[in-house]
Amino acid sequence: MGNFFHQMRVSSALLKRLQSHQRAIASVNVDGSRSFTTTEGHRPTIVHKRSIDILHDPWFNKGTAFSMTERDRLDLRGLLPPNVMSSEQQIERFMADLKRLQLSARDGPSDPYSLAKWRILNRLHDRNETMYYKVLIDNIEEYAPIVYTPTVGLVCQKYSGLFRRPRGMYFSAEDRGEMMSMVYNWPADQVDMIVVTDGSRILGLGDLGVQGIGIAIGKLDLYVAAAGINPQRVLPVMIDVGTNNEKLLEDPLYLGLQEHRLDGEEYIAVIDEFMEAVFTRWPHVIVQFEDFQSKWAFKLLQRYRNEYRMFNDDVQGTAGVALAGLLGAVRAQGRPMIDFPKMKIVVAGAGSAGIGVLNAARKTMARMLGDTDIAFESARSQFWVVDANGLITEARENIDPDARPFARKVKEIERQGLTEGAKLVEVVRQVKPDVLLGLSAVGGLFSKEVLEALKGSTSTRPAIFAMSNPTKNAECTPEEAFSIVGDNIIFGSGSPFNNVDLGNGHVGHSNQANNMFLFPGIGLGTLLSGSKVVSDGMLQAAAECLAAYMTEEEVLQGIIYPSISRIRDITKEVAAAVIKEAIEEDLAEGYREIDARELQKLTEDEIRTYVMNNMWSPEYPTLVYKKE
Ligand SMILES: NC(=O)C1=CN([C@@H]2O[C@H](COP(=O)(O)OP(=O)(O)OC[C@H]3O[C@@H](n4cnc5c(N)ncnc54)[C@H](O)[C@@H]3O)[C@@H](O)[C@H]2O)C=CC1
Ligand SMILES: CC(=O)C(=O)O
Numbered sequence: 208m209g210n211f212f213h214q215m216r217v218s219s220a221l222l223k224r225l226q227s228h229q230r231a232i233a234s235v236n237v238d239g240s241r242s243f244t245t246t247e248g249h250r251p252t253i254v255h256k257r258s259i260d261i262l263h264d265p266w267f268n269k270g271t272a273f274s275m276t277e278r279d280r281l282d283l284r285g286l287l288p289p290n291v292m293s294s295e296q297q298i299e300r301f302m303a304d305l306k307r308l309q310l311s312a313r314d315g316p317s318d319p320y321s322l323a324k325w326r327i328l329n330r331l332h333d334r335n336e337t338m339y340y341k342v343l344i345d346n347i348e349e350y351a352p353i354v355y356t357p358t359v360g361l362v363c364q365k366y367s368g369l370f371r372r373p374r375g376m377y378f379s380a381e382d383r384g385e386m387m388s389m390v391y392n393w394p395a396d397q398v399d400m401i402v403v404t405d406g407s408r409i410l411g412l413g414d415l416g417v418q419g420i421g422i423a424i425g426k427l428d429l430y431v432a433a434a435g436i437n438p439q440r441v442l443p444v445m446i447d448v449g450t451n452n453e454k455l456l457e458d459p460l461y462l463g464l465q466e467h468r469l470d471g472e473e474y475i476a477v478i479d480e481f482m483e484a485v486f487t488r489w490p491h492v493i494v495q496f497e498d499f500q501s502k503w504a505f506k507l508l509q510r511y512r513n514e515y516r517m518f519n520d521d522v523q524g525t526a527g528v529a530l531a532g533l534l535g536a537v538r539a540q541g542r543p544m545i546d547f548p549k550m551k552i553v554v555a556g557a558g559s560a561g562i563g564v565l566n567a568a569r570k571t572m573a574r575m576l577g578d579t580d581i582a583f584e585s586a587r588s589q590f591w592v593v594d595a596n597g598l599i600t601e602a603r604e605n606i607d608p609d610a611r612p613f614a615r616k617v618k619e620i621e622r623q624g625l626t627e628g629a630k631l632v633e634v635v636r637q638v639k640p641d642v643l644l645g646l647s648a649v650g651g652l653f654s655k656e657v658l659e660a661l662k663g664s665t666s667t668r669p670a671i672f673a674m675s676n677p678t679k680n681a682e683c684t685p686e687e688a689f690s691i692v693g694d695n696i697i698f699g700s701g702s703p704f705n706n707v708d709l710g711n712g713h714v715g716h717s718n719q720a721n722n723m724f725l726f727p728g729i730g731l732g733t734l735l736s737g738s739k740v741v742s743d744g745m746l747q748a749a750a751e752c753l754a755a756y757m758t759e760e761e762v763l764q765g766i767i768y769p770s771i772s773r774i775r776d777i778t779k780e781v782a783a784a785v786i787k788e789a790i791e792e793d794l795a796e797g798y799r800e801i802d803a804r805e806l807q808k809l810t811e812d813e814i815r816t817y818v819m820n821n822m823w824s825p826e827y828p829t830l831v832y833k834k835e
């Protein structure tokens with residue numbers, strides 16, 4: 208039905224075009240291009256380029272003002288956000304943004320100039336990719352917080368003002384039936400990595416609709432900088448199925464579809480069509496799902512993970528990073544990793560990230576306890592999960608099926624002096640956990656009261672993970688954690704914070720507990736192994752590699768994650784671990800000139816060299832012109 212109407216629209220557009228061509232009179236301009244004067248008095252300009260070339264040509268580019276018929280005529284469909292704007296709207300958007308700069312800079316995280324820095328870097332990204340990535344790689348510690356969390360969150364929030372040149376592809380609900388041909392509008396014949404979002408839960412900032420493309424761009428910046436994926440082979444994708452953000456629905460300058468989100472079968476049909484289209488054009492691509500609301504994150508993962516080379520970063524990448532942190536917290540107490548199943552863990556947040564972490568931690572505990580059904584069942588009792596409605600128990604009505612395995616038994620928690628829906632502070636007070644981990648998206652959730660309660664922890668060195676992003680959503684700051692709970696804690700946060708000066712030359716180490724330490728290596732390892740799926744074993748190998756990366760000395764100092772300045776090295780190690788596991792599981796089918804048999808013969812060191820040799824570095828190549 209939709210298709211039929213679409214064809215009707217196209218054919219009537221074609222008819223109009225033909226009519227106006229019949230009425231056109233040709234003339235030649237001074238620059239050699241040809242113009243037509245139509246009987247209506249308009250003078251169309253003949254251009255000799257199409258698609259991305261026209262967007263990159265400041266002479267002819269109209270950005271969001273290309274009409275739908277022009278987009279079809281010039282192969283631009285999918286290369287721009289779907290809302291067609293008038294030139295007046297474009298100017299209004301630009302001016303609104305310009306005036307907002309001062310205000311936005313004040314809104315920013317710790318760095319008041321973060322947004323201005325992002326703009327400068329973004330302009331460089333548009334002009335010269337090699338130089339952009341050289342700057343990023345050489346100064347990753349300084350600029351990761353600009354192109355990635357926290358500033359990327361602000362960028363997504365302000366995207367309608369910041370948008371200049373499009374980057375990546377947009378597939379919208381309006382494009383149903385067209386995606387298979389639209390993918391050919393992308394200029395690159397080879398794409399290795401796609402990061403796709405539907406904008407429904409961007410960091411902890413909620414539904415940002417089409418503006419969520421910023422997070423896909425930021426993640427792919429790390430793919431290039433950390434994993435050495437060639438920037439010509441990355442593709443950020445926004446699937447615009449509408450938004451339920453009422454502010455955006457009413458904003459005349461919003462760049463996306465101004466309708467409520469598709470849901471149910473209609474929604475799945477759009478994502479299915481997208482997956483089929485990209486894997487048809489690029490059968491070897493890896494698709495990373497990013498920042499999909501929990502409601503869809505798990506369902507889509509289950510739907511595609513055995514069929515396509517894909518993974519969900521928030522569910523699976525975060526799980527691995529948190530697991531590495533939990534194991535680090537055990538080691539930091541001077542205990543062997545095998546003590547992990549004894550840890551009492553309180554998790555605040557039962558969304559895609561929280562549930563992903565809980566499942567991975569429970570499985571790892573069970574494996575350490577002998578990998579039996581009994582071990583799996585007993586591991587469950589190490590977790591207390593608190594969501595927006597308090598402690599989750601079996602007495603909860605309409606319990607989310609993904610959280611059900613972690614619902615506490617009522618009798619058992621009554622013995623602990625707790626009830627269904629108990630507040631976080633009560634849970635911490637009664638459980639006296641070893642670990643308090645936040646993936647709630649609620650800034651300041653680990654209040655003074657909660658942190659005071661954690662002082663009663665039975666652990667010799669309690670661990671606090673305030674993993675929500677961006678900075679203002681962190682459950683607490685390291686200053687709060689160290690000053691309230693005490694100097695002898697482990698601290699990790701999703702967005703970067705400075706270390707804390709504890710006086711007398713002592714430093715309270717602030718770790719960045721972010722999935723950026725895993726997703727680039729998972730993607731690169733999967734690519735180079737040629738595995739057709741991303742298996743649980745490959746993800747586990749990635750997490751274990753990260754957990755083992757820090758030395759005993761570092762861990763005892765409270766340093767349980769690498770500094771971001773080492774991200775290229777840890778990514779290489781993670782990629783090698785993923786490849787090794789893929790080989791062991793007989794999933795590695797090879798990549799380019801190296802086939803499965805040759806991969807199997809590689810030693811661990813040779814796998815590392817293989818990874819390094821396949822990482823792109825930002826060096827200018829020699830260019831030679833050749834006629835088409
Ligand atoms: N550090 C990292 O690498 C990562 C961090 N995250 C962050 O995790 C956060 C959550 O992400 P998702 O799970 O996808 O979001 P989500 O929206 O699916 O889940 C949020 C969860 O927090 C719960 N919650 C809300 N208010 C609460 C409260 N007052 N107390 C306890 N729980 C509360 C909700 O009930 C829900 O279960 C986001 O801020 C995101 O940026 C996500 C992925 C990776
Ligand atoms: C880091 C990340 O993936 C998130 O906050 O959603």
Ligand SMILES: [Mg+2]
Pocket residue numbers: 410497498520521
């Ligand atoms: Mg994410």
